[in-house]
Amino acid sequence: MSEDTTFHHGNAPETAPIVQMKNIEKHFGNIIALAGVSFDVRPGECHCLLGDNGAGKSTFIKTMSGVHKPTKGEILFEGTPMDFSNPRDAMEAGIATVFQDLAMIPLMSVTRNFFMGREPTKGNGLARRFDIETANEVCVSEMRKMGINLRGPDQAVGTLSGGERQTVAIARAVYFGAKVLILDEPTSALGVRQTSNVLATIDRVRKQGIGVVFISHNVRHALAVGDRFTVLNRGKTLGTARRGEISPEELQDLMAGGQEMAQLEGSLGGTV
Ligand SMILES: Nc1ncnc2c1ncn2[C@@H]1O[C@H](COP(=O)(O)OP(=O)(O)OP(=O)(O)O)[C@@H](O)[C@H]1O
Ligand SMILES: [Mg+2]
Secondary structure (H helix, E strand, O other): OOOOHHHOOOOOOOOOOOOEEEEEEEEEEOOEEEEEEEEEEEOOOEEEEOOOOOOOOOHHHHHHHOOOOOOOOEEOOOOOOOOOHHHHHHHHEEEEEOOOOOOOOOEEEEHHHHHOOOOOEEEOHHOOOEOHHHHHHHHHHHHHOOOOOOOOOOOEEHOOOOHHHHHHHHHHHHHHHEEEEEEOOOOOEEEEHHHHHHHHHHHHHHHHOOOEEEEEEEHHHHHHHHEEEEEOOOOOEEEEEOOOOOOOOHHHHHHOHHHHHHHHHHHHHHOO
16 A cells, blocks of 8 residues: 555544443453453544454454453443443444454345345335335445445445445444444455555544544554554553554564564564
């Protein structure tokens, strides 16, 4: 990606976090996936969660979105202790997650995937039925707002590109009123152009006042849109840095855990 894909960041005054995660631990039997991680997300910011494979990123956001219960630690939602017992609770509170293994049905239309169980209806009582016209209109117009012109609302999701599919998931979360949008590696499987489209979408979402949690193991993708950066390394974090406080090299180093990176560079006889 070239440098001109970097987005401009406002100097928004500090606002109260929407979600606050305090000293979260998660154990799976004797595997300690998270060993006390704190993190928060504020309205209108993009907070990046970085880390290498297996660092605990997905586990962390799964505790934020009600999939896992933390073994220890506290989650506050808009200042009050939150005890989500399932993803539906989190979703109803306004925490929308686009998981790494995107939950979509490839053979179904974009519209069907967009609504998935939340379809608009028309008529009452026994005459109540799926309002396909409204659904199609909403879907096409919400996708257009995100910069994607569908061939038609009945286009199958399976015929969209990876970036466009990510955008369907993002557009639907925004449409259904997300306050926090969690994106688990939305750019990891994408090429340069698709990546910059998804990053532009993240920027657009953030500017609407939604708090974005962007998970990535790509420092450049994170630096293009991030306001704050938290690096996970084997279930631990060394804290959170603000944009401008940390260089790409420092972030990269924190991710790999300094020493391991030096060894890798040494063994390859150059820079990685
Ligand atoms: N359900 C589970 N049961 C047991 N161990 C798990 C479970 N989920 C995750 N782990 C372990 O927790 C650790 C962190 O995994 P996690 O998926 O959170 O990493 P990640 O940072 O998302 O990695 P990646 O970049 O590969 O997606 C790993 O050692 C993983 O094997
Ligand atoms: Mg993961």
